[in-house]
Amino acid sequence: MKLSRRRLGRAFFARPAPEVARDLLGRVLVRTMEDRRRIAGRIVETEAYTQDDAASHSHRGPTARNAAMFEQAGTLYVYSIYGMHLCMNAVTGEVGEGSAVLLRALEPLEGLEIMARNRGKADPRLFCSGPARLCQAFGLTTSDDLVDLVRDDSFSIEAGSTFDDPDVAATRRIGIRTAVDLPRRYVVVSSEWVSHPPVNR
DNA sequence: TCCCCGATTAACT
């Protein structure tokens, strides 16, 4: 499997969130640390959130917490949840649109020993198979909110590979209480690295 | 100001 290291540009993210969420499967999230070491993982599970969606943080308009969601496409939106976890999103669409894609699971590719240390686990299956797990594996903090995935050195998304439609399932999203029927979670069906097998719709 | 609860995880039974 040859993975392209071409960095995804602004135009990739400046599309509707469901389209970007689907197209992000197979792409590679990369963190380049100050000593140039890389942490990388291939995206195998995403969820799309738009402002007209009652389950989205942007639904009630801009606030201090969700400000990143209203920035330009390719901006990183990092938020804390349950008082102890972080989740990360790539902002999509037009400036001010308030849409983004939640990264829910990755297949670890590079920097596995760093992931193991950050996670406090030895089993690679526990590194990035969940939205808060992958943030911990990559060593994210809330100060990474508003990073530009297109221009900044610290985080980027590379072209990697793509999956054909038969390899992808669109299912209901995980952990939300409203708009539960919208099929806006995208999963690589055969992947061993997803957070939740695609059993629900 | 107070209070409730979440785009979760891990350790239980």
Add this chain to the structure above:
DNA sequence: GTTAATCGGGGAG
């Protein structure tokens, strides 16, 4: 399958 852990945002008053 159930539940504790643990924090800040934001709606209610």
